[in-house]
Amino acid sequence: MEKNGKEDLIIIRIQKSRKENWKRICSEKQISLTSLIIHSVENRILNDERRKVMAFIEKQDNIFIKIETNINQIARIVNGQKFISEEALKNFLDKLSEIEKLKREQNMIFSKIYSMLAR
Structure with missing residues (x-):
């Protein structure tokens, strides 16, 4: 019919x-x-689950935007002072590396989610 x-x-x-x-x-x-x-x-994947996934992705993106904003603020302070201690720089670089790792993991997860959503 x-x-x-x-x-x-x-x-x-x-x-x-x-x-x-x-x-x-x-x-x-x-x-x-x-x-x-x-x-x-x-x-x-059900439509309600799809909506939850999209909300999760938006939330994750907002978290990384906040982190990137904080990094820019730190860079602005350092540029204004023209100095950063070696310990503070090491700590900053460690955090930056951690963020980079988390971003890579997030992108892998998102790739899997997108493939699930496409089905």
């Missing part, structure tokens, strides 16, 4: 209590019952 762009119709029989449970899950996740069934059967 083809109606309004839909390719086919599948009728399944389930207990009324199970249907109500599925509808409750859909309501909580703010997704359609069709989406729940299709994504579950095809082992794809």
